[in-house]
Amino acid sequence: MDDVIIIGGSFAGLAAALQLGRARRQVTVLDTGMPRNRFAAHSHGLLGHDHKSPLDILAAARQQLARYVTVKLVSARADSLTGTIDDFAVHTDAGDSLRGRRVLLSYGVADQMPPIPGFAECWGKTIVPCPYCDGFEVADKHWGLLWSGPQSQHAVALFHDWTDHLTVFADGHDIAPDIRADLVARQVDVVDGKLVEIAHTAGQIASVNLDTGRHVALDVLFAHPRNQPSASLHAALGLETVETPVGIALKVDDQRQTSLPGIYAAGDLANPMASVTLASSHGAMAGIFAQQSMLV
Known part of the structure; x- marks a missing residue:
């Protein structure tokens, strides 16, 4: 059983995995390889990585995570999420079943393009x-x-x-x-x-x-088109959401925990202020608080 299953491997998910890996916790990160900012040539405002390709930054982060043997990166989509704290089950589109004590949702949002040519x-x-x-x-x-x-x-x-x-x-x-x-x-x-x-x-x-x-x-x-979560796992679980000017965001407390104990959220899915800096920060926070919630 994993300590934490992270669903979404962009800035928030990988930042959480880094903290958990350094704490020697067993982590699986599921990622579809479709980050929201994949359309941008450069990412700006992230200290130490200003004006770099966001895909290059993520590739470097994945390489750096390789030194943490308790962190597993898996290219897959989570199709379902069930269970309760200390016993969550995730099923993937590859037919795999994972179990974890905690879950971090960081699968982000997808921008809805208006039907305007160009x-x-x-x-x-x-x-x-x-x-x-x-x-x-x-x-x-x-x-x-x-x-x-x-x-x-x-x-x-x-x-x-x-x-x-x-x-x-x-x-x-x-x-x-x-x-x-x-x-x-x-x-x-x-x-x-x-x-x-x-x-x-x-x-x-x-x-x-x-x-x-x-x-x-x-x-x-x-422009600020509407967006929607990139997956519907939160809806199937009935997690609380909040309305924002451009869509919904998952409601989290000051420890990044959602309305269901044991499930955390970070990144654009839980914050309408889209920013790689904030996503990384909130992901790190979620990872740390998830780890601390398992201390005995």
Whole structure:
């Protein structure tokens, strides 16, 4: 029996495995090899790894884990999860059955691309969600923001640390008059109409095309599409969730434990602030608290 079964082997899952391996706990990490940020050429803001390929960072992490003989990395998907604390069972798509005392869910979320031609092709390249992740590289250029709700007003104020050339696309949203007045006061151009196409070349955005016939040239478009968990194990277990502006997240306590004792969660699945730094931190915390919960 494993001490901990980790479902999801990206930044959060591997960070947890590292802590548990160093504590000489038996760990199996199940991973499908489909991290959320696989579309991005570079990862930014992670101390010691700034501007490196996220896939390269993960590959190096897996190599480093090889020195911990109690950690097993398995390329597989968890199809089901049952049981209670000290006796969980995980069945994989390869037909294997695993048992563990604790489980860490770190299978992340999948972004749901809107049905706008060109959007998916530009995602992670010139359509991005986070200025902390990608803003420095496009500072002082022409930014666009796809309005998604009240939280977008905060984004406008935030973006001014990187650029003064910003266009907001209402995309059919009813932006209140007082908010429009605030945007005008900030010298932000507000464009009405629905997006019908993202014109691009190999993922490099050229213009946003609207149903009004207008074409707006941009360097980068910031957008926050809805997302959903990459697996449904949490739903089958009835774990509590919380609503966020872009989807649901698993509810965890200050020790990263979910509503079911013995099951922990970390990474984007349990935190809407998508960040490799936070995912790594929360994964390490979850691993440490899972270990400490097994002390006698």
